[in-house]
Amino acid sequence: MLRSCTAGLRSIWALRGRREGAPRLSMDLQPARRLFSTEKVIHKDWALPNPSWSKDLKLLFDQFMKKCEDGSWERLPSYKRRSTQESEDFKTYFLDPKLVEEAQLFTRGFEDGLGFEYVIFKNNDEKRTVCLFQGGPYLQGVPGLLHGGAMATMIDIALGSCTGGAVMTANLNINFKRPVPLCSVVVINSQLDKLEGRKLFLSCNVRSVDEKTLYSEATGLFIKLDPEKSST
Numbered sequence: 724m725l726r727s728c729t730a731g732l733r734s735i736w737a738l739r740g741r742r743e744g745a746p747r748l749s750m751d752l753q754p755a756r757r758l759f760s761t762e763k764v765i766h767k768d769w770a771l772p773n774p775s776w777s778k779d780l781k782l783l784f785d786q787f788m789k790k791c792e793d794g795s796w797e798r799l800p801s802y803k804r805r806s807t808q809e810s811e812d813f814k815t816y817f818l819d820p821k822l823v824e825e826a827q828l829f830t831r832g833f834e835d836g837l838g839f840e841y842v843i844f845k846n847n848d849e850k851r852t853v854c855l856f857q858g859g860p861y862l863q864g865v866p867g868l869l870h871g872g873a874m875a876t877m878i879d880i881a882l883g884s885c886t887g888g889a890v891m892t893a894n895l896n897i898n899f900k901r902p903v904p905l906c907s908v909v910v911i912n913s914q915l916d917k918l919e920g921r922k923l924f925l926s927c928n929v930r931s932v933d934e935k936t937l938y939s940e941a942t943g944l945f946i947k948l949d950p951e952k953s954s955t
């Protein structure tokens with residue numbers, strides 16, 4: 724598995740014409756401004772196949788796209804940045820508003836294949852989502868395995884995708900049952916269990932593509948933001 728992952732990486736880097744895979748990190752936001760200033764990049768939908776997607780991920784993606792044809796399922800698009808309206812909905816006030824303009828969803832901050840590759844499908848009638856997730860080599864924890872924090876992040880996003888609207892995670896409870904091999908594909912099935920005023924109770928499980936391995940189970944409590952309160 725890891726060998727194919729490394730081979731995939733080599734081809735990604737070769738395509739880019741460089742072997743230094745690590746994106747340059749800097750506190751100076753000017754380079755980021757230049758990198759992401761074009762409309763095309765800002766509005767690119769990242770929840771679509773790219774060359775780093777494994778056969779498993781592409782196959783599952785195609786199966787779910789078929790399910791979308793009768794309207795029972797929809798693919799949720801995914802952008803690096805929240806729209807101005809969404810930021811307003813979240814009523815977050817930052818010291819530097821310019822930083823908000825440049826900030827991006829951290830799961831979309833890696834180059835193709837290196838970090839979080841995922842797509843979420845939603846069934847509105849059944850109040851559930853399915854997230855197909857391939858964790859890349861920069862998400863390593865124990866050698867060869869996906870970092871638990873990366874899994875927790877994806878669980879948070881998968882559960883959040885069942886809520887809709889402006890919510891925040893109040894509680895996340897995860898049981899890690901089996902380690903996830905790096906670069907493998909997992910399926911996160913999430914559902915809304917109960918709605919109680921502003922409180923949304925959700926749960927999910929994380930399984931292998933063949934459903935034989937149960938990697939994790941989790942529950943989450945999300946709170947609908949009160950428009951009268953500031954979240955900071």
Ligand SMILES: CC/C=C\C/C=C\C/C=C\CCCCCCCC(=O)SCCNC(=O)CCNC(=O)[C@H](O)C(C)(C)COP(=O)(O)OP(=O)(O)OC[C@H]1O[C@@H](n2cnc3c(N)ncnc32)[C@H](O)[C@@H]1OP(=O)(O)O
Pocket residue numbers: 799801828879880883884885886887888890891892893894920921922944946947948949952954
């Ligand atoms: C989120 C996803 C959204 C959309 C998904 C759509 C597409 C998916 C694709 C991409 C989306 C990207 C998603 C990114 C996901 C990121 C999510 C986060 O990381 S959020 C950051 C981590 N969370 C926080 O920082 C939250 C910090 N806490 C707070 O800000 C506040 O505590 C709160 C949660 C906003 C609640 O504060 P409020 O003042 O509004 O409510 P309260 O009156 O305190 O509580 C209301 C109600 O809820 C109960 N409660 C609150 N917290 C807990 C808790 N930890 N455990 C149990 N119960 C709790 C509280 O007791 C009240 O209950 P009641 O009295 O019965 O009404």
